[in-house]
Amino acid sequence: MKLQLSSTSFHDFTAQPVGGLSSARLMELLQKYDRPGPRYTSYPPATEFKAMTAGVYLDALERQSAQLGDLEPLSLYIHIPFCASPCFYCGCNKIITRNRANVRQYLDHLRKEMALLRLQSNVYRRPVTQLHWGGGTPTFLEDAELTELVHLTAHYFNLQAREDRDYSIEVDPRTVTRERIDLLRGLGFNRISLGIQDFDERVQKAINRVHGFDEIVELVETIRTRGFSSLNFDLIYGLPLQTVETIQETLRQVIALSPDRISYYSYAHLPERFPAQRAIDAQDLPTPAQRLEILTTIIDTLTGAGYLYIGIDHFVKNSDSLALAKAQGKLRRNFQGYSIDKAADLIGLGVSSISTAGNVFAQNEVQLERYYQALDANQLPIARGVVSGEEDALRCEIIEQLSCFRALDISGIERDYCIDFNEHFRLLLPELEQFERDGLIMWQKQKALTVTADGTLLLRNICMAFYGYLDRGAPIRPLFSRAI
Numbered sequence: 314m315k316l317q318l319s320s321t322s323f324h325d326f327t328a329q330p331v332g333g334l335s336s337a338r339l340m341e342l343l344q345k346y347d348r349p350g351p352r353y354t355s356y357p358p359a360t361e362f363k364a365m366t367a368g369v370y371l372d373a374l375e376r377q378s379a380q381l382g383d384l385e386p387l388s389l390y391i392h393i394p395f396c397a398s399p400c401f402y403c404g405c406n407k408i409i410t411r412n413r414a415n416v417r418q419y420l421d422h423l424r425k426e427m428a429l430l431r432l433q434s435n436v437y438r439r440p441v442t443q444l445h446w447g448g449g450t451p452t453f454l455e456d457a458e459l460t461e462l463v464h465l466t467a468h469y470f471n472l473q474a475r476e477d478r479d480y481s482i483e484v485d486p487r488t489v490t491r492e493r494i495d496l497l498r499g500l501g502f503n504r505i506s507l508g509i510q511d512f513d514e515r516v517q518k519a520i521n522r523v524h525g526f527d528e529i530v531e532l533v534e535t536i537r538t539r540g541f542s543s544l545n546f547d548l549i550y551g552l553p554l555q556t557v558e559t560i561q562e563t564l565r566q567v568i569a570l571s572p573d574r575i576s577y578y579s580y581a582h583l584p585e586r587f588p589a590q591r592a593i594d595a596q597d598l599p600t601p602a603q604r605l606e607i608l609t610t611i612i613d614t615l616t617g618a619g620y621l622y623i624g625i626d627h628f629v630k631n632s633d634s635l636a637l638a639k640a641q642g643k644l645r646r647n648f649q650g651y652s653i654d655k656a657a658d659l660i661g662l663g664v665s666s667i668s669t670a671g672n673v674f675a676q677n678e679v680q681l682e683r684y685y686q687a688l689d690a691n692q693l694p695i696a697r698g699v700v701s702g703e704e705d706a707l708r709c710e711i712i713e714q715l716s717c718f719r720a721l722d723i724s725g726i727e728r729d730y731c732i733d734f735n736e737h738f739r740l741l742l743p744e745l746e747q748f749e750r751d752g753l754i755m756w757q758k759q760k761a762l763t764v765t766a767d768g769t770l771l772l773r774n775i776c777m778a779f780y781g782y783l784d785r786g787a788p789i790r791p792l793f794s795r796a797i
């Protein structure tokens with residue numbers, strides 16, 4: 314494969330193909346830049362949260378209500394932590410159980426959390442334009458429980474029936490039938506994210522998550538005919554037994570099913586942190602060089618099939634609203650990945666969920682017992698968080714611009730944040746100059762910085778340069794996955 318090295322302008326860059334590097338160049342970049350880094354779903358990231366009381370969060374909600382009013386859109390996230398069996402690659406906050414009584418107890422506490430929030434803030438008045446159920450496995454809930462949770466949410470919040478709402482749910486294909494898809498549509502969900510991960514049977518067995526291709530075909534057909542406005546596939550690369558050849562076959566099947574969006578995450582093997590991963594034999598994992606080759610195969614194949622690579626891990630059809638948002642400069646990145654920001658604030662409900670209100674990030678207790686204890690004591694279960702300051706906002710904006718547009722409007726940043734970029738980031742200049750020498754960025758000093766096609770493969774590393782909390786030179790922290 315040969316790379317089409319980019320020498321493009323800011324405006325036409327996103328149309329450029331990515332990948333095709335010679336293997337020598339791949340290895341050179343890999344040795345130099347493959348190091349752990351955060352995924353940048355938010356800044357500051359959750360790893361930097363410190364102890365916080367519910368009062369700080371409630372004050373922030375009150376300020377937002379006073380400032381924005383009751384018509385300001387709101388985003389809701391509900392976390393369902395239960396799963397029937399462990400997927401060996403999993404790093405999520407989940408509880409493996411077959412005991413249905415757990416769900417009853419959890420729904421009762423979710424009700425209490427919603428009631429407390431309604432009692433203590435006016436946020437319930439705001440129209441919920443975005444709703445997302447994640448996990449765990451939301452479809453671990455039975456039909457009556459799914460219905461109950463939607464009714465609960467509608468009772469305590471201002472759910473919307475309007476067509477442009479984004480109400481999405483993560484679906485484990487092993488837990489749904491055609492009838493359950495019908496139910497979800499009837500309950501008001503209009504976006505579905507199917508957790509596929511990989512279609513290769515040997516890979517599926519190695520990660521303890523087996524489902525047939527034919528079952529997925531049937532589900533996709535149902536989703537297509539029931540009026541869902543968007544279908545996303547979650548996939549993972551870097552899994553045991555994956556090779557360029559198996560990935561090519563999985564990609565062929567994915568493209569045949571034509572999802573509107575594809576999230577292709579990089580597997581982070583951190584068995585010391587996630588016990589389920591100890592079931593994976595490290596010998597079966599692709600080498601770093603293979604991972605990079607797999608990544609370039611994914612990017613080349615999906616962009617060749619008409620998908621737009623919108624940035625870190627995500628691809629969308631050119632007709633998708635995210636593609637339009639990117640073209641219009643309205644793409645955002647938040648805790649749920651890329652989005653079109655319709656809501657200023659996010660209310661997270663359930664164990665470990667994260668909320669944002671203005672400049673306050675607040676996370677619920679991550680342990681189920683502690684989450685229950687707080688609610689049983691009639692307290693919101695906020696445990697940790699951060700109040701982001703001016704410097705955080707500046708770095709967040711830079712990282713978001715790079716993640717969403719692979720470009721940085723330096724003069725705009727200087728104007729909006731009243732800084733001299735070179736002076737403010739003088740300690741970073743040698744690193745940026747190194748990126749430039751390595752062909753990862755094009756840098757018009759004082760004006761703009763553009764990530765090249767080569768640099769796109771290392772976008773997380775480029776973002777990392779602006780990450781104020783990374784302790785350069787410190788030993789590698791096991792909290793983060795590698796950049797590739």
Ligand code: SF4
Nearest residue numbers: 396399400403405449
């Ligand atoms: S990957 Fe999803 S379904 Fe599998 S164990 Fe983790 S949270 Fe549960």
